[in-house]
Amino acid sequence: MLKLTARQEQILNLIREAIENTGFPPTRAEIASELGFRSANAAEEHLQALARKGAIEISPGTSRGIRLLDMSGNGNNGSVRFGGHQMSLPHPSIMQLSLPLIGRVAAGSPILANEHVEANYRVDPSLFSAKPDYLLKVRGLSMRDIGILDGDLLAVKKSDTAKNGQIVVARLGDEVTVKRYKKTGSLIELLPENPDFEPIRVDSGDESFALEGLAVGLLRSWH
Structure with a gap:
């Protein structure tokens, strides 16, 4: 994944906090209000940039169609990096x-x-x-x-x-x-x-x- 700007990191954290607190991502208008943008279009531009960099996925047609993606971008096929160490994950059927x-x-x-x-x-x-x-x-x-x-x-x-x-x-x-x-x-x-x-x-x-x-x-x- 490409490196994020400070503003993109801020928006990504806002999305993460909204999901943790309410179970759903924020709307463009809520992002704009929280960060002082003049319009929701400014928020949309930042979201599109985050999508291009592989941080989020945007679902068209819904005001909250934002999904956080794996930030590692390592395509590790069943392992995850934690504290600098690579750990094996259980088989997906076990995790369900x-x-x-x-x-x-x-x-x-x-x-x-x-x-x-x-x-x-x-x-x-x-x-x-x-x-x-x-x-x-x-x-x-x-x-x-x-x-x-x-x-x-x-x-x-x-x-x-x-x-x-x-x-x-x-x-x-x-x-x-x-x-x-x-x-x-x-x-x-x-x-x-x-x-x-x-x-x-x-x-x-x-x-x-x-x-x-x-x-x-x-x-x-x-x-």
Whole structure:
């Protein structure tokens, strides 16, 4: 990989931090705002330069279509450099996770109840920002503008707490929903990423509300 400029390193760190904190990369507008650029176009130019240098991969057509790539560029076929030493990795089949796919969730029952499991998938753990516990089939288009679409498989790490800005899976009475989390005092807002949908507001003491987990990645079938 070609050497990065100081600004490119800064943007790469910003992308990495966003993925670690929220499970998703930032939008061009968020990068521009964070770094004081006048427009999202300036951020796009830096992202294209990072892609040309092999630091990231850009998926066209989505505002958050940015994926970090292996920075070593050594094509090591099953080994990784760590602390200056080369270590052998286990066979990929050993490293794979087996994750249950959760379909429709029955009212009042745990999200990981056996009757909700439609299938089990073996997946590469390196696809995710943190180790997930299950995959949830996304229904609807309320998160369309950050690239989470109907039928996608959202990788979820079980958690009953979240930070502002994270994408969460929440239970509201009989429904399970995917939204962006925001808490101000005792008010919790579950924010859509599609202007056709309204935010959901609940009190943190509402017994019908519960956090089920944090989004840590996304899988999509192209057929």
